[in-house]
Amino acid sequence: MSATIIQLAYLLAAFLFIAALRALGRPESARRGIQLAALGMAAAIAATLFHARIVSYEWIVVGAVVGAVVGYPLGMWVPMTAMPQRIALSHAFGALAATLVGVGEYLHSLHLGELARGQVIALGFEVLLGGLTVTGSVMAFGKLQEILPGRPITFRFQNAFNLSVLTIGVAAFAWLIVHPTSLSAAGLMLVISLCVGVLLVLPIGGADMPVVVSLLNSYAGLAAVATGFAIDNNILIIAGALDGLSGLILSIAMSKAMNRSFSNVLFGAFGAAPTAATSGSSAKGEMSTISAEDAALRMAYADNVVLVPGYGLAVAQAQHQARELANLIEKRGGDVRFAIHPVAGRMPGHMNVLLAEAGVPYDKLVDMDDINERFRETDVVLVVGANDVVNPAARTNPASPIFGMPILNVLDAKSVIVMKRGRGTGFSGIENDLFVDSKTSMLFGDAKQSLLELGIEVKNA
Template identity: 75%
Template sequence: MTHTIIQLAYLGAALLFISALRALGHPDTARRGMQFAAFGMAVAVAATLLDARIVSWQWIVAGLIVGTVAGYPLGMHIKMTAMPQRIALSHAFGALAASLVGIGEYAHGLVHGTLTSFQTASLGFEVLFGSLTVTGSLMAFGKLQEILPGRPLLFRGQNWLNLGLIVLAAAALVAEIVTPGHPLVFGSMAVLAALVGVLFVLPIGGADMPVVVSLLNSYAGLAAVATGFALDNTILIVVGALDGLSGFILSMAMSRAMNRSFANVLFGAFGAAPTVDAAAAGGASGEMVATSAEDAALRLAYASRVVMVPGYGLAVSQAQHQIRELGELIEKRGGEVRYAIHPVAGRMPGHMNVLLAEAGVPYDKLIDMEEINEKFADTDISVVVGANDVVNPAARTNAASPIYGMPILKVADSKAVLVLKRGRGTGFSGVENDLFVDPKTSMLFGDARASLAELGSEVKIA
């Protein structure tokens, strides 16, 4: 009877997870999707605690307490700028749990002499993907948190070394499956996989971190699937498959959004120091023209159509509330305000959507790239806040540019452009931005939060 209840609970949890994924596909239902997912996880955990194989509750209770104490502040008090590295850290913890379960089950089977080839294969894949994800996620966390350099770290023969380590880890796994019960071989596979995780992320630059984080999420899902097979746990297989497949699909979608192949993201070292100078590549030439908040506010106050273009700089400055307030002031004066969302702006998928939604910007004003690009030609002024590579017209006009072919927001088609920028530096690609030296572009230098607040004050009295 208990087994039947557990399986029915798992079925209900699986349906909730599928419903959650569907709801997360649209901003209007995303909050409900998270509630579905949380409730589904609660059901799955509660059902698992009914398992008759549980012989001791002490460590389970201790784990629940420690997890709750650690997880609550991570979820409630994390800044939006730190959300990508928080997600990377969560992937590392999840993969570590899967790896430790796999190692524990392997040790148990080894002691009792019950290891079979099928069980060893499941545990091997679990530890292989888990170990790789742990170290890879920690490396991604370090780069996003700027503990490690955000630029690609390269050395000669790097890709060949990575390939060789992967082959050795796979060979160790095959050897253990064929003749189970060799802990040195199993341990070597885990160490090699962990080393691959480190070397896998080292050559990837900050611009590609969203793709890396979602790919590591996929690996964590595959580790969960393997855990499910090893423990004969249905819900782990279902949830791991959903997680793994959705993470992989998202990684591919973001690669397409950058007009780059998946292999180029993983092995192309995008964001490395340029090997050719700007002149040789036909880079930006000219001078940036600075403006004052008073002059910029006057143009905004009398504009009929305004498009706000948020980027990572908006998140860094925590200026989402100020950009919403400025937009509302323009609307009170009769202007139309929309927010242009590039699919890879920020440091994680949907970063700008979440940031602006947190500030109370209505969902219907968040316009995706494909739709908003048609409207820039009729826009009186576009306000770029902290975005760089995703608005660089060189992606359309300069075949020698490293970002050529990348889909961008066509801000350069606007009648006028105002760029809020802290300094004169380049984006993560290291490429100078042609938009910033365009004759119709004005630069307002300074912290985005302070600049937007000043613009709002000036619009009120314009």
């Protein structure tokens, strides 16, 4: 009877996970999706606590307390600017759990002398994927937090070296399948998987971190699938498959949004600071500056205004000021929309979450494909902290590293105002042709303070 109830609870959890993924596909239902996912996970955990294999609850209670103590601050107190790092850490914790389960299950079965070949295969995949996800996620966290250099760290014959290390790990896995009791093969495979995670992320630049985080999410899901097969747990198989597949789909969508292939992301070392010989920049000319008063007048009397948010908006924590400015313009009769590029920010959906947190209505957030058709009718575009996603070189300069990447066509508008802290390049280290275009005026300064000034001037216009 207990086993039947557990499986029914797992079925309910699986249904809630699928419903959550569906709800997460639309901004207006995303909050409900998170709640459904949390309810599904609670049902799965509660059912697992009644499993017959559990003989003692002491360490489970300790784990629950530690998890709550760590998880609550990560969920409640981490600012939106640090959300990509938090997600990378979450992937590391999830993969670490899968890896430890794999190691523990292997040692337990080895002690009992019950190591079946099929179980060893599942455990091997679990440890390989889990181990590389742990260290890969920690490396991604380090790059996003700027503890490690955001630029690619490369050396001669790097790809060949990485492939050789991975081959050794696969060979150890194969040896373990043939000789399941070989502790040396199991230990070598674990060490290699941890090393591969480091080697995988080191040569990837900051511009590709959103794709890397999404891909690591997929690896963590696949590790959970392997865990489910290893310990015969259906909900882990289902949840892991959903997580792995959704992460893969998201990674493909983001690579497409950057006009990049997976191989280029993983092995292309994109994101390095360009040299004069390799940058391929056509950005020549002087930037034209504008005062806050003049910029505010231009927007106050515009019929159509589009705000383009980027990571600079998140760094300045200026999302509330952007919403207030939009409200002031609309009170004067102007129409305001927010243009959302798929890879703006440092994680998938970063700008959507940031602006939704500030109370911007969902119907004001317009995806790239839809907003690009409206720029020709737009009087003023205000770019707040975005760089690469509005760089015209992606369309006009074949020598540019981002050539072919879909961008927001802000230059189709009648005028453009760009808010930047300074004259530096974007996260990928590429000069932006937009900044020196005749249509563009630059408003330098902290985004939060500049938006506050713009709001005051629009109100007084």
